[in-house]
């Protein structure tokens with residue numbers, strides 16, 4: 001790991017280098033259970049998966065008839081995501097989360113290992129963009145990583161800071177332990193659903 005050239009996780013080149021070298025310790029290798037449970041209990045939603053990486057969730061949701069789009073600003077991640085998405089590859093798009101615009105109003109943004117991929121200084125921008133992309137009643141749902149290690153990624157958050165980021169625009173409607181975490185997140189992530197106010 002010490003010999004990686006790219007050190008700025010705010011740059012696509014950082015993620016390209018890691019995908020190209022198959023160094024992806026955040027990758028769950030499939031669709032996590034809480035998302036499966038959430039989808040089973042929900043009507044299809046117009047969904048965005050920002051920073052999708054391998055985008056396992058895209059094929060899962062699209063296969064259930066959901067209008068889902070996965071975006072990533074790393075060309076290597078997009079190539080990997082398209083391979084994993086199979087018949088739904090066209091729904092994996094190279095785009096920057098802060099620039100991308102939806103064709104139809106979003107009903108759900110799915111979060112996994114995206115906020116924690118960002119330097120902490122960028123978190124207010126992420127939260128503002130979530131709020132901008134979601135109309136009142138729409139949902140932000142996924143996995144939030146709680147940790148205080150100064151170095152990352154992943155950059156963990158604490159509850160007060162997460163609430164500070166979201167409470168002006170969202171209310172938390174679900175907050176649950178996660179049973180199938182991969183080692184890098186084990187014991188430190190929770191499944192949460194936030195509704196846009």
Ligand SMILES: C[S@@+](CC[C@H](N)C(=O)[O-])C[C@H]1O[C@@H](n2cnc3c(N)ncnc32)[C@H](O)[C@@H]1O
Pocket residue numbers: 009010012015016026027028050051052053054055071072073074077095096097098112113114117
């Ligand atoms: C830690 S990986 C997580 C990938 C995937 N969500 C997962 O759970 O496996 C973070 C991903 O976010 C992407 N990313 C970071 N900043 C981004 C941005 N501004 N716009 C789009 N993608 C971004 C990276 O390229 C990388 O693929």
